[in-house]
Amino acid sequence: MSNIIGLDISDASIEAIVLNKKGRGFSVAAYSRFRLSPDIVDDGRILSPDKLKQALVKLFTNAKPRAIKAQKVFLSVPESKTFTRILSLPKSIKDKELREASQHKAEELIPEASDRLKFAIKPLGIKDNMRDVFYTAAEADVIKVMVKVFEDMNIEVVGITTEAFSSFVGLDDNLKKKTTLLLDIGSRTTIASVFDQNTIKDSININIAGHNITKALMEKYNISMSNAQEKKFTTGLVAEGDGEVMLVVQGQLQPLADELKKFIRYYEDAHQQKIEQLVLIGGTSQMRGIDKYFGENLNLPVAIGKAFLEDKEFPKPIAITKYINALGLARLAHSKKVDINFYKQSTGENLSKKFKSLKTAKASDFKYPLIIIAIILILAGIFFTFKAPIINYVNSLIISTKNYIANQLRPDEYIFSRNIIASIDDDQKTPNLIAFDPFEVIETRKGAGTSYQSIIDNIQNKLEGQVLAGINTTYKNDKLYLLPHILSTEIVNTIPIEEDFATNTPVAVTVKYILSSVSKEETKEKMFNSLTEDKKYLADWNVVDLSYEIIERIKDRSGDTKFDDFRLRATLKLNKPQ
Numbered sequence: 001m002s003n004i005i006g007l008d009i010s011d012a013s014i015e016a017i018v019l020n021k022k023g024r025g026f027s028v029a030a031y032s033r034f035r036l037s038p039d040i041v042d043d044g045r046i047l048s049p050d051k052l053k054q055a056l057v058k059l060f061t062n063a064k065p066r067a068i069k070a071q072k073v074f075l076s077v078p079e080s081k082t083f084t085r086i087l088s089l090p091k092s093i094k095d096k097e098l099r100e101a102s103q104h105k106a107e108e109l110i111p112e113a114s115d116r117l118k119f120a121i122k123p124l125g126i127k128d129n130m131r132d133v134f135y136t137a138a139e140a141d142v143i144k145v146m147v148k149v150f151e152d153m154n155i156e157v158v159g160i161t162t163e164a165f166s167s168f169v170g171l172d173d174n175l176k177k178k179t180t181l182l183l184d185i186g187s188r189t190t191i192a193s194v195f196d197q198n199t200i201k202d203s204i205n206i207n208i209a210g211h212n213i214t215k216a217l218m219e220k221y222n223i224s225m226s227n228a229q230e231k232k233f234t235t236g237l238v239a240e241g242d243g244e245v246m247l248v249v250q251g252q253l254q255p256l257a258d259e260l261k262k263f264i265r266y267y268e269d270a271h272q273q274k275i276e277q278l279v280l281i282g283g284t285s286q287m288r289g290i291d292k293y294f295g296e297n298l299n300l301p302v303a304i305g306k307a308f309l310e311d312k313e314f315p316k317p318i319a320i321t322k323y324i325n326a327l328g329l330a331r332l333a334h335s336k337k338v339d340i341n342f343y344k345q346s347t348g349e350n351l352s353k354k355f356k357s358l359k360t361a362k363a364s365d366f367k368y369p370l371i372i373i374a375i376i377l378i379l380a381g382i383f384f385t386f387k388a389p390i391i392n393y394v395n396s397l398i399i400s401t402k403n404y405i406a407n408q409l410r411p412d413e414y415i416f417s418r419n420i421i422a423s424i425d426d427d428q429k430t431p432n433l434i435a436f437d438p439f440e441v442i443e444t445r446k447g448a449g450t451s452y453q454s455i456i457d458n459i460q461n462k463l464e465g466q467v468l469a470g471i472n473t474t475y476k477n478d479k480l481y482l483l484p485h486i487l488s489t490e491i492v493n494t495i496p497i498e499e500d501f502a503t504n505t506p507v508a509v510t511v512k513y514i515l516s517s518v519s520k521e522e523t524k525e526k527m528f529n530s531l532t533e534d535k536k537y538l539a540d541w542n543v544v545d546l547s548y549e550i551i552e553r554i555k556d557r558s559g560d561t562k563f564d565d566f567r568l569r570a571t572l573k574l575n576k577p578q
Helices: 049-061 095-109 140-152 163-169 210-221 225-234 244-271 290-298 320-333 349-359 369-385 387-409 452-469 520-529 533-540
Strands: 005-009 013-022 025-035 072-077 082-090 117-127 130-139 156-162 180-185 190-196 199-206 277-281 302-304 413-423 433-447 480-495 507-519 542-554 565-575
Touching (some): 013 049, 025 049, 025 320, 049 140, 082 095, 082 199, 095 130, 130 140, 130 156, 130 199, 156 320, 163 180, 163 190, 163 199, 180 244, 190 244, 199 244, 210 244, 244 290, 290 302, 433 452, 452 480, 480 520, 480 542, 480 565, 507 520, 520 542, 520 565
Parallel strands (some): 005 072, 072 156, 180 277, 277 302, 413 433
Antiparallel strands (some): 005 013, 082 130, 117 130, 180 190, 433 507, 480 507
């Protein structure tokens, strides 16, 4: 399995590695990294397949030392999109029955229908007449969308595993000699996984991560996200100045440390095995002092994750820690067997065997050739006698069978997208145009400081973020969809006015924001009208979700309004009626 891309798709970036096998080791054939805008991937879910495809083309084209041309990929899904359990099954269950037995057992424990999941298992061992099995399942729709992206690009997906598993494979082998708690501290979640050699033993998700720290620093110092990120990494858990930054960071990490203590205690009691070391990976693992903090809190030796290939293995020095998961995926691509794989394609082996057996059959294998010939002649006579009615019956049977099969092969869920223009003009003649109406939001907020104008600017910035963040929550409307773009802003009132302002006097600012809203019903109607004849049956399906993304802002076509038009990508999710 050479020349396969190990591809790590995260919310903020994508990393790609292609490895060449050199005896027992590896060398880097090509590598690349590309930053993603926040509207492409969110919490492991692909929001904009088209934009992701464009980003992948740039990623492959700009690879070093040469463009990546491999036509196969090995992928991972984040643990936030998976369910993980340790199952205890009777020892008597045979290996060939283990998958089915594991699925039945998991259905009792996981709050998700099994037909919406892709699962993989890893037998762990036998204890007290029970067999422990590591069970993990990924959301099927996440896998489906991911695979579709690469099918559209004529790239074959050869495997999909969990991010924790591939990240561990990407680590330096010297870090795998002990029972290890691998702590992947990302921006949204922290994944804690226990590995014994190369075997995953247990895993949990904790919704405390780097973003909690960044947000706390933004609120504490009233600074931007970029400035908060800088404080987080350059000062972090080191007592500099008055030590205030360190205290803020500690306040966010302490709940995480407490959860990890519970997990470690549970694991060691359940498996009768001590965790011997902690290995930190993920973006937040680069924060100053974090290794010492967790070492003291968890009473474990700590190492910052190091890749199994060093910087010198690359044609040009790079931040190798950013490639650990991609390296693990590329390394797995060279493995003969991958324990955790959500995407195993059928080889067609059984069909080829059946075809072979039919091909090699001989006439001598038939016991009664004369009887068979006689039966054939009788049937032929019947056919020619009743030829017309038989043909009519067979044709009707074929048509009804085709209809039945077509209906049965329709998926339970269907997702389709269309480009739509949202305009202030109500132009019904344009088939893909919907009219938007201005949507008014008025909010008031107080602030204090030494400068009147700076207080107002600061309040406006905070209110703008609050309004955009509340589009699908605070201002949610079942009949309308609010576009995440502010058309206009107007300060309607300030108390006190500037002439009456004194330093540190609280100032209340009331701001009116104009957003654009589009009718969900009108959009659904436009989308259904665009269906081809073979998809008309979808009109009877149940609408589960309707979402939009702004592709571009278009200058107003008529020129008689201050509001511009938008080109949207509307996506409709439907469920087959029961």
